Amino acid sequence: MSLLNHLPPFILGLIEPGILLYLAIRAYTTLLLQGLLQNGHPPPSLRSKAFGKFWERISPVPDPAAPLIGSATLVPPLLTNATGTVLDVGPGNGSLIARFTPAAPHITHIYGAEPATALHKTLRTNADASDLGRKYEILAADATFPSIARELVRVGAITAPDDARGTFDTIVCVRVLCSVPDLRGTISDLYRLLKPGGKLLVCEHTANPWRTSKGSVIARAMQTVYMLMGWSYFVGDCELTRDIEDELRRDARGRWESVDVERHFGRAVFTYVSGVLVKKGRPNRAALVGH
Template sequence: MTDLSFWILIHTTRTAPKPPGTPPSLSAGLIPPILSQARGVVLEVGPGSGSQMSSLKGPQITKIYGAEPCADLHEKLQSQANDHNLQDRYQILAAGASTDQIVKELLRGGFITSYKEGDTLFDTIICVRALCSISNPQTAASELYRLLRPGGRMLICEHVANPWTKPKGSIVARIVQQVYMICGWAFFIGDCRLNQDTARILLKAAEEDGGWAENNLEMAASFSTFPYLHGVLVKGS
């Protein structure tokens, strides 16, 4: 990572509540129905300051591990877990989206007692606006896929490169994304890339098994500078 300080400042500063009647953002509307499909042992990748906590309270979730490598966000993340009465179920891992780091933290905390290559650990893996910030997204996605149990789900809500070659895409929005990137978007917004083809990365991650058993990914706001890839991927049993 380069410099997350600006992003951390935004996400740890208390802001005034939005006035009643303010419409929810696009992603705020997309995320809860997707996260309602989380169950069992869950890994939340890059939870940041815990903005998805309210969607993780369902009784079908037994444990949630939040793999957040940025230690400066842990205090806010923990307080969000406490505020949502999830302190017994939400466990912060000081880890990035890599098998080595996740397993090391799980062993250190006594959450698992052993691990051998090929072991699967999670029923659900959540990636909400996380793969855009991970420096080696293909490696991370492939490792996350391998950690997912057979029949497990990957829940996705990620902003991605504008699909400008598709009928609903926009070349103007794609150019604007490039301009933002040239002007330092990634530097100011915690390494975030606006121009990533995350669908391709996720599909490639499952190629070793012949692909995902189910792929319900869709695009929202395909015409915009912030189109969202969202939906559920299910690993074969």
Template sequence: MASVNEPTTKVWIQSLLEPGQLLLWAMSYYVRVNLEAVFKRGQILAPLLQSARLRDEAFGRFWVAVTTTNDENTAQSQSPVAIQAGLQNSSDLIPPVLAHASGLVLDVGPGTGTQMPLLRSPAIKTIYGAEPCHGLHEELRSRADAEGLGEKYHILPCSVVASELVPMLQEQGLLPAGTTALDQTTGVFDTILCVRVLCSVPDLDQTARELYSLLRPGGKILVTEHVVNPWRTAKGSVVARAMQTFYELLGWSWYLGDCRLNRNTERALRRAADVDGGWESVELERWFGRTCLPYIAGVFVKKA
């Protein structure tokens, strides 16, 4: 378990307000895209009839701006300022986790590929990045090329929802024809990467089970995710949990690509292996427990 250094009151308050700053930034992109649709493109009814499309466009532009003009301290699931020994932000949690990646890899929701420099290990054979936001593909491809992963990294234009992912995996020859559900497979990937993405899948429990099904025996799910504040424990904060609810009511999920602040991701992942009597091993640490963006980071290993 990670050691904890209590933040000063000033630092703690700052950590509670940081997500609000990010939310305002995302809102500004949504407003801008809607105004452009009406006044530049002449699509007067687009904000009413095509709100989902404009929302995706706004989030794509916002996320590219975040990841290219700022460091990870201002990313979607940013952590608070340094409040625990040895950590500056949530980005510091990612390298030691992704160091476990090997073999055939599924990168779930890679966004613009900010973790791409951590995937150059010769132990990694091939990477498939399932990214549903088409507005991020150009940046993702550019980053893969820049990191020397152009031939190794393949972009799948879909989410990890089975109805989208199964056809894509069949096109790549990774699933046999006739497969209709991910729980029908005996395993495809050696490693599955979940970095700040499970907060935004439509059904967390189902996704966790399906990702588990995609793992080969002995395979690993590598996780760095922000989660619901553990406010019922000594490591959590009632105030931070209330702020999570406040931000959700302000439209956090709508403006930030369906991201949710109230996910119990650890519980969903642990339950995903119940069909086999649990995981072979789970090495998990918890960080930033008094903030609106507490994290879990670690490795889940499937029984061989």
């Protein structure tokens, strides 16, 4: 990577997804070939397993002393807003859990909803090594209300799935809304899971705003090129061309007390939207059972 660090940021911002795509395809073909050679057929859940391997390779736990670069700079200040009962949506292998450290004393309990169960072992290890420790509970759930509610019942946090409504003080989405199958439905489900006055913290890559002075036509075109090269298939259903900010702001006045999000890296393929949305209303619910 040292050679890459010498490239102008604009060029690096265009080719970085290409390098990631190469690594994702390599993880996929390696597992496919292993399965074919050893068993005569592809391994079950090949895409999900290959994505897990790829993600673990590119997301080691960051060295807290190392300087942050790129989108990593957006995460620590965002996570300082996490308080109370927290839902961490799609935490992956937990490489970002250590970034919750400054907020840890203000977090009573945190649930990581990670559907890729192959990542749970490393997620547990990283949670245990962090300041959150056993406050961090893993749910084998995706970002839908029924799935999270079912898991909250299973771990004894609530007694019936309907009780999941208005459960969380904070919901965290870092690089996950790009992959959910139904973005609009997911935002609605997360909204239902939030307490009145609760916060949705987002740090997501989004469609490049190429029509505005902050965007780039070339970066937007490259988003389409990578998608055509199979980005979504090899990188866990991630979509580079989704306008996540637009969807978050949809019906904003009806739902949110405030929407304080900003776009970053408008010249790059990974253009980010990051910030805090606060749900209307005042907090009025008791904590979860046993917490």
